Structures are given as structure tokens and as C-alpha cells.
Amino acid sequence: MKLAVLAGDGIGPEIVAEAIKILDVLRAEGENIEIERAHLGGAAYDAEGHPYPLSTQRIARAADAVLLGAVGGPQYDTLPRAMRPEQGILGIRKDLGLFANLRPVLLYPELAAASSLKPEIVAGLDLMIIRELTGDIYFGQPRGRRTNAQGEDEGFDTMLYARSEIERIARVGFDTAMKRGKKLCSVDKANVLDTSILWREVVTGVGAAYPEVQLSHMYVDNAAMQLVRAPRQFDVIVTGNIFGDILSDEASMLAGSIGMLPSASLDARGKGLYEPIHGSAPDIAGANKANPLATILSVGMMFRYTFGRADLASRIGAAVRKVLAAGLRTGDIASPGEAVTGTREMGDAVAAVLRT
Ligand code: NAD
Secondary structure, eight states, X not given: OXXXXXXXXXXXXXXXXXXXXXXXXXXXXXXXXXXXXXXXXXXXXXXXXXXXXXXXXXXXXXXXXXXXXXXXXXGGTTSOGGGSHHHHHHHHHHHTTOOEEEEEEEOOGGGGGGSSSOHHHHTTOEEEEEEEOSOXXXXXXXXXEEEOTTSOEEEEOOOOOOHHHHHHHHHHHHHHHHHTTSEEEEEEOTTTOHHHHHXXXXXXXXXXXXXXXXXXXXXXXXXXXXXXXXXXXXXXXXXXXXXXHHXXXXXXXXXXXXXXXXXXXXXXXXXXXXXXXSOOOGGGTTTTOSOOHHHHHHHHHHHXXXXXXHHHHHHHHHHHHHHHHTTOOOGGGOOTTOOOOOHHHHHHHHXXXXXX
């Protein structure tokens, strides 16, 4: 198992160090895991003058999977857009053809109090959001600025999906639903957008090959409402890039903290980039305060989706649950008055459970 490890910026190196402890336990058991480190984001700009430098491209392309911490920081805010840390992430997604973003939203019973919703609404929540990652209004051309006939400034972007792009993400949605509760909700805005009319038509067509999956369609505004009204109605949600961007962040709060949520971005052959959904948290960087569990759970997803090792993924998930059940809490998931555990101590605790 050949891994590229990109720690990135801010809390990235701290949380990735804890994920490496988990990999070290598995290596000690005899798992053949090779790790090669490279720079991404601001750290890459500092070291090599580009947020996704050639050296990183080579290592990421040669690896079976990529583990990423997070990128970004206020010190890079004044750089020209092409050199900003976020361009490193957009660049690697595009370069590796990572079109399918999988975000499980799982509420651990121990953390029910950390959710922003009432426990009776979120208890037992277990949904998967699948977001298309390489198309839509973030990439559609033309885009830009212009002056209109009245001499006023305009900004414009193009929402665009080709049939083949919708087909392949729809298949990921149906395949995922088949492995879970066999319910797929496709989210669009087909009452207003032509792109969405095609989206709905294509998803429905792909669904013909999956008679066992119960397919439903929902407008994005309703989906945003339903996610906080009755989130357990969903099993798998599939949607485009911009709707998925917003809905997956909304859904993340149902689980208490973004410090708990992993993600996978997959290509057509199962190669993936695995990262926590949160950013580089510059406000707590270097303070041993970051929650490393989202990154550790991202390692679990990597075993499940790229390496077909559901056994290792389950063990990592179980170890995390055990540590939470034992009462360990980083600051982001601690209730008022609860003792707070540091980043390193949380990583050590999960590694120790895994070892036993
Ligand atoms: P953020 O996710 O970094 O932080 C938001 C809040 O959540 C902060 O208060 C932070 O302390 C807290 N937080 C985040 N992760 C945590 C963790 N593991 N444990 C405990 N608390 C945690 O989002 P932001 O503040 O909007 O952005 C900071 C930087 O991260 C920006 O430069 C942004 O561009 C970048 N960013 C990167 C990614 C990525 O690498 N994929 C994603 C989002 C934002």
C-alpha cells in the first residue's frame, strides 16, 4: 500500500502525525504500508514556490492513495490566486481526476450532546453525502468579469455538466447506496436550472440499472431544510459540486464538530485522496488542541475504499468509538466542564486501543 502523505499547513502536520501513529501500529502488525511525504498548499509554496509543485505531483501520481492534513493560512491571503494554498487542493483533485467526494456524516452516540440539533432528531444519524468534485460552476467556462452595456461591472460563472460527468457520479451514488440502506436522494434545482434538468434526467436513467435502490429527487433548498428538520430520512445523497459543497458543510454540524468528519475523493479506479473536512484551523495551530479523529477516520476510509480492507477500517472506527466511550474529548467536542484531551494524547489513546 503506497501512500503519499501531505501534511499541509496550520494544524495539518499535528493531525497527520497522529494518523501516522495509527499507520505505525498496523505496520508493526506486518501490514505493508509505504509512506512518502510531500508538500502541498502554503508549505509547498514556501518550500518550492508553488502550491502543487512538480515534486508533489510525481509522488501523488505514483501513490495508490494520498493522505492530506489541511492547507491554508492568513499569511498566504495576499498571494496571487494561482499561488494560494487552495489552488494546491483544486490542482491535485483535477490532476488525479478525483471526481467523487464522499463524506459520511455519522453521529457517535457519545457525542449526541455536541450536535447543534436536539438528540432525538440526530440520534443514530448515519448518512453519506456524495458530491461531484471536478465540474459545475467552479470549473465551467466562460467565467470572469466584464462591463455591461450600461457601463456597470458584472461578474459571471457558468454552471455546466456533461452527461458523462453526471453518469459517473450517479453510478458512485447508486453503488454506494447498494452497500448501505439502498436509498439514494439526488439533489438538484431542476425547477430553475437547465443543468439540473439534465442532471435529473441522467440520474433517473442510470437508476434503471439499479432496481433495488429507491431513488428520490429533491430540490436543493428543500434538502437544506430537510437536513436540519429530519436528517435521518437520508441514506445516501448525490449532488453536484456547489450544492454538495454547501450541504455537506451544513450536514457536518449535525455530527457535532467538523473535527470528527473524514472524507474521501475518488477517481474512476478507486485511487483516492483522504482528508478531514475541516481546514487548517490557524487559530489553534501548534497548540496541541486540534482534534485528530477526522484525520484518523480518513485513514479508515482509505483502507475501505482504496485498499478494500474493510477489516482495518472497522478496527479504526471501533478504536475511535472506544476512546470516545472512555470519555476522552478534545476541546471542540467537550461539553462545558468536561476535561479536555490534547491532540497527541488523543492520537496515543486511539493507537493504544488499536494495539490491544
Ligand atoms: P477551519 O475548518 O480551518 O476552522 C473553522 C473552525 O473550526 C476554527 O475555529 C477551528 O479552530 C475549528 N477547527 C477546525 N478543525 C478543527 C479540529 N480538527 N479540531 C478542533 N477544532 C477545529 O476553517 P476556516 O477557519 O474557515 O479556514 C482556515 C484556513 O483553512 C483557511 O486558509 C481556509 O482556506 C483553509 N481551508 C482549508 C481546507 C482544506 O484544506 N481542505 C478546507 C477548508 C478551509
